[in-house]
Structures are given as C-alpha cells and as structure tokens.
Amino acid sequence: MLPLLFLGLLAHACLVRPQQLQPKNIFILAGQSNMAGRGGVVNSAWDGIVPSQCQPNPSILRLSANLTWVLAQEPLHADIDANKTTGVGPGMPFANVVLAKDPTFGVIGLVPCAIGGTAISHWGRGTSLYKRLVRRAQAALQDGGTIQALLWYQGEADTVSKEAADSYGAKLESFFIDVREDLKSPMLPIIQVALASGQGRFVDTVREGQLGIDLLELQTVDAKGLPLEPDGLHLTTQAQVQLGEIMANTFLQLIPSNRPILSPIQSSAPRRCSNFLLELFQSE
Ligand SMILES: *[C@@H]1O[C@H](CO)[C@@H](O)[C@H](O)[C@H]1NC(C)=O
Ligand SMILES: *[C@@H]1O[C@H](CO)[C@@H](O)[C@H](O)[C@H]1NC(C)=O
Secondary structure (H helix, E strand, O other), X not given: OHHHHHHHHHHHHHHHOOHHHOOEEEEEEEXXXXXXXXXXXEOOEEOOOOOHHHOOOOOEEEEOOOOOXXXXXXXXXXXXXXXXXXXXXXXHHHHHHHHHHOOOOOOEEEEEOOOOOOOHHXXXXXXXXXXXXXXXXXXXXXXXXXXXXXXXXXXXHHHOOHHHHHOXXXXXXXXXXXXXXXXXXXXXXXXXXXXXXXXXXXXXXXXXXXXXXXXOOEEEEEOOOOOEOOOOOOEOHHHHHHHHXXXXXXXXXXXXXOOOOOOOOOOOOOOOHHHHHHHHXXXX
C-alpha cells in the first residue's frame, strides 16, 4: 500500500511540473505537403482518423504558429500550412516511436514549418520560408534544449519542369548547408525523404538529385512504393505512420553511442521524473 501511495504522490509531482519549460529535444519539420500532412485528406476534407501511433503524448509538444508550446496533436501543421486542409503527416508517429524505443529520451518539441506546394526555390536562404524556419528554430530553443534533427520531405513541386528537376540536387544541398550554418549546428543530423510521387513527370530526376547528395550526418529514407491517396500525390495515413517509424528508426541509429539507449540507470543525463518512475517500476 505504502509504495503505491508513494508512487501516486511522485506521479502527481511529475504532472504538475510543466513540460513546456523543460529543455527539449527539438525536431524541425520542413518541406511541402507530404511533410505538412495530407493523410486522410480527400477532396479537401480530412477524415479525422488518428491512428494509435499518431495519438498525443504529454511528452510531445509542438511549437504553434504564435511561438508557444502546446500539446502536439494531428494535424500537426494545421496552423502553419493554414491555407490548406491538413491531415496526418510523419511527425507524430516519428515522435511516438522515438519515445517508445527510448523512454529516457525526454520531452520532444516538434517545430512544424512545411508548406504545401512549395518548390526548392521557395526555401533558399533569404526567402520568407527560410527565414521563418530559422526564426522558429531559434524560438524553439528559448526554454533550453537541442535541435536534434531536421526532417525534410520536399521536391514534388520540382518534378514539373526538366530545368527545375535537373538543378534540384544542387539547390537542396545548398539549402542543407545554409540551414546548418544559420542554426550554428554544422553537423546537424538531417533525415530527408526520397520522393514517392510528384506533381510532374520528372520524379526520377529529382530522386537522383536527392540520392546524389553526399553530406555527413545526412540520411535518406525512401518513400517510393508507400500507398498514396487517390490523388496519386499524397501519402495515406497508414503510409505516413510507416514513414514516421522509418524516420524514427533512422534517427535512433544516428544517436552517438555515448548516449545509452534503454538504460536509464547508467544515463548521465539530468534525472527527470519520467526516468525515476521508470526505474521504480523496473525494480518492482
Ligand atoms: C497560441 O496558439 C495556441 C495554439 O493554437 C493557442 O492555444 C494559444 O491560445 C495561442 N496564444 C496566444 C497568446 O495567442
Ligand atoms: C494564406 O493566404 C494569404 C492570402 O493569399 C497569404 O497572405 C498568407 O501568407 C497565406 N498563409 C500561408 C500560411 O500560406
């Protein structure tokens, strides 16, 4: 009885501690519609179906359009890609899988920045989208934390003309290098998605550009073959769940070996309530 009461009190103490103020593991989500999320959107209406892998979790926050942290929930980009109907994207399943596989990871802060229909030229240094990404990333760091990775899924808009497709790889590489420089994180891990679809016929050319970039700490996951909505362009909800899981597994493999996974007792990280609870449960 007594241990239970103790656990109850402890859990209560954890609950009242605002997650909003904790240092966060920050992920920037950028690109176009498949990153913003169109899973479950047909004829400009979202079906509202949120699979278990995309459900809210008190340890997953989202930087809203007005730069405040709120509990993250689908659609993650609703107030960012605000002129479009948004649905399920890869962000929530990504974060849920990271926490499920590494319960000591801590609070995740997602920073949605993706806008549907945007070409790589809209993201170059100096553009409004680029500046907003940097501004939101800086705002995300204000309560402490680390930018853990940029998750990038874009290029469908660059498949329409051969010229755009041919120059895609070089522009994307410059974008990655510029973002790392402006976020003062030269080794910032980047996980990009190789296209599953496109708005035009040069999908393979854009994919070659994506796959041809050779930067350290850049990982590419392939969305080719994942199920698409009837529009032939957007990943379905289930496809987004799969993509989020693949991206999470890729990210967890990038984590330096000095940070133990699934071993809270050896962790040198500052003790958090969640660690402590986990240890107590494990020692039962
Ligand atoms: C900021 O946005 C969040 C989420 O949309 C909302 O709950 C909150 O009230 C807003 N805060 C301000 C100060 O506008
Ligand atoms: C939405 O559309 C309005 C009017 O065209 C534009 O001013 C605004 O920047 C757009 N917002 C987003 C998030 O694209």
